[in-house]
Amino acid sequence: MKIQWYKIVVWILIGALVLFFLLAVWYKNRYSMDAAEPYTMYSKTFDRKLLIATQGSTFKDSLVQNVVxxxxxxxxxxxxxxxxxxPEIDPGDFNATLVLHTWEYGRAPEEVETFVGKNRDHLGKVIMFATSGEGNNSIEGIDGLAGASTIKDIFLYTDWILLKLDALLPREKSQAYFLEPQHR
Structure with a gap:
């Protein structure tokens, strides 16, 4: 009994689809970020408010800890x-928003894109840091930086983030570190 050529082609296509699906599942499990545990620091009554949206990873957790x-x-x-x-957050409730996300499948996570699309009026108060393998992907038109999740560069990225945040969350005069001129 002869096997018809179209049956072979169908089985090859089914095998390719199964292989593609398995590779996609493996990629998602291997490279996707964990969920970050939500929490707050300090008093809600403070005038200056900072929102940090992040994903769970050692690198991003270190950045968050440095900022806090x-x-x-x-x-x-x-x-x-x-x-x-x-998507449920109103950035108008905060003086600054820091978004730390991973570039996945050639784009920012859908929630980040939704947030940006919904809040065009508040993007001047948003700072993005996108991590990717190459370290060169970012959302066009947003103040941000992209880099690889390299722990040795954590202080460089922290300094850049804090420089941007200080412009949005200026220190109170009593807390600023100014040196008084010395008179002789």
Whole structure:
């Protein structure tokens, strides 16, 4: 009994689709980010408010810890959320929003794109940091930086983020570090 050529082609296509599906599942499990645990720091009554939307990874967790540590002696309320919650957030409630996300499948996560699309009027208060393998992907028209998740560069990225955040969350005069001129 002869096997017809179209049956062979169908089986090859089915095999290719199954292989593609398995590779997609493996890629998603291997490279997708964990969910970040939401929490808040300091008092909601503070005038200056910072929202940090992030994904769970050692690199992003370190960036968040560095930012929180930097503001620990300032009167800044900090809310940390997972990027999946971004579409429900009103950035008008915050003086600054820092979004840390991974570039997946050639684009930002859908929640980040939705947030950007819904909040065009508040993008001047939004800072993005996108991680990717190449470290060169970012959302066009948004103040941001892209880089690889390289722990050795964590302080370089932290300094850049804090420089941008300080412009949006200026320190109170009593907390600013100014040197008084010396008179002789």
């Amino acid at each position: 540590r930097y503001y620990e002696n300032d009167s800044v309320f900090i809310m940390i959320i997972d990027v999946s919650a971004l």
